[in-house]
Amino acid sequence: MKIIAVTACPSGVAHTYMAAESLKVAAEESKVCESCFVETQGQIGIEDALSPTQIQAADVVILTNDIGIKNEERFKGKPVLRVHAGDLINKSPIIIEKLAQKLA
Known part of the structure; x- marks a missing residue:
C-alpha cells in the first residue's frame, strides 16, 4: 500500500510535525505499507x-x-481518510492496518 498524507494543526507547530513523524515511523514498521510520503503545512x-x-x-x-x-x-x-492529528500521533499503526484491510 502506498500512502500519502498532509498534516496540519491550528497552531502549526507541534502536532503537525508529531503526526507526520508518527505516521512515517508506523509506515516503516508496517508490513503492509510500501511507501509513505508526508507533506506538512505548519507555521x-x-x-x-x-x-x-x-x-x-x-x-x-x-x-x-x-x-x-x-x-x-x-x-x-x-480515497481520502480524514483524521485528527492527535489520532495520527497516538494510533498510526492501527490506522495503517485498518486502511490495508479496507483496501484489500
Missing part, C-alpha cells in the same frame, strides 16, 4: 510538498482534519 508554510508523481501513485490519502488543508483539490479521485 512556516508547506514543507516536503507532495509531487504529482507521488499523488498519482498513492493508493490512499490521509489528511488531518483539525484545520483546512491547502490545495486539497490535488487529491480528487483518490
Whole structure:
C-alpha cells in the first residue's frame, strides 16, 4: 500500500510535525505499507510538498482534519481518510492496518 498524507494543526507547530513523524515511523514498521510520503503545512508554510508523481501513485490519502488543508483539490479521485492529528500521533499503526484491510 502506498500512502500519502498532509498534516496540519491550528497552531502549526507541534502536532503537525508529531503526526507526520508518527505516521512515517508506523509506515516503516508496517508490513503492509510500501511507501509513505508526508507533506506538512505548519507555521512556516508547506514543507516536503507532495509531487504529482507521488499523488498519482498513492493508493490512499490521509489528511488531518483539525484545520483546512491547502490545495486539497490535488487529491480528487483518490480515497481520502480524514483524521485528527492527535489520532495520527497516538494510533498510526492501527490506522495503517485498518486502511490495508479496507483496501484489500
